[in-house]
Amino acid sequence: MFELFDYSLSYQTISFVFLVAFFVGMAKTGVHGISLLAVPLLAVIFGGKASSGLMLPMLVIADLFAVKYYHRHANWGYLIKLFPSAVVGVLIGTWLGNVVDDQVFRVLMSIIIFVSLAIMVWMEKTDKKAIPDYLWFAILMGLVGGISTMIGNLAGPIMGLYLLSMRLPKNEYIGTAAWFFLVINVFKVPFHIYSWESIDKNSFLLNLVSLPFIAIGAVCGIFIVKRIPDKQYRWFVIGMTAVAAVLMNI
Incomplete structure (x- = not known):
């Protein structure tokens, strides 16, 4: 064990933190689901709510990498539909985090992943017309995405569900998701600092130490995505979400 920024960490624990940073970097540049x-x-090491705050600065840093590389591919028509209800969802998620204990928090994280996975598989097996490109669907997905991104940074499957159902091409999918998460994750930061108190100077410094691993992950993500065809990429996203759903309950 050793002390780092008021954290008592083992070498195994700090290795997991750096592995998380690497996964986050990969996820934000297209290997969606791996985060x-x-x-x-x-969640196992730091607890549900604390881990959510610890991961958020990593996500914001990685979002910047993603937006830098994929910004020109974003579809702003979908983003404008999503943002208002996503903001409301973040506010609801903040309230939920203040009224439930950490065990319930982790159960909610698990439920979100499993439900999202089931819907993603169903959507992939269903014709696009089964879920029309209507405003009500975007509002619903934005609301649920806002809640789930606050509860454990788990909006990835929700946004995957929405954007996959819109049948966006691979790069447009990644670029639209990159802008959505950069805006929403920055919006979440004050709530983590002042309401949940899950981000402080020490957690931020630990994130800065993880920055090289985020960058390496981002570069690896770009390299991998370039080599995955659109059709296989869609199932890759679903498969990574399935693995995460299982791990959440081990």
Whole structure:
């Protein structure tokens, strides 16, 4: 054990933190779903709410990498539909985090992943017309995404569900998701600092130490995504979400 920024960490624990940073970097540049493998790791080590705050600065840093690389591919028509209800969802998620204990928090994280996975598989097996491109659907997905991103940074499957159902091409999918999460994750920061108190100077410094691993992950993510065809990429996203859903309950 050693002390780092008021954290008592083992070498195994700090290795997991750096692995999480690497996964987050990969996820934000297109290997969507792999960051969900990191959620159970941090939740077991630091607790549900604390891990959510610890991961958020990593996500914001990685979002900047993603937006830098994929910004020109974003579909702002979908983003404008999503943002208002997502903001409301973040506020609801903040309230939920203040009224439930950490065990319930982790159960909610698990439920979100499993339900999202089931819907994603169903959507992939269903014709696009089964879920029309209507405003009500975007509002619903934005609301649920806002709640789930506050409860454990788990909006990835929800946004995957929405954007996959819109049949966006691979790069447009990644670029639209990148802008959505950058805006929403920055919006979440004050609530983590002042309401949940899950981000402080020490957690931020630990995130800065993890920055090289986020960058390496981002570069690896770009390299991998370039080599996955659109059709296989869609099932790759679903498969990574499935693995995360299982790990959350081990």
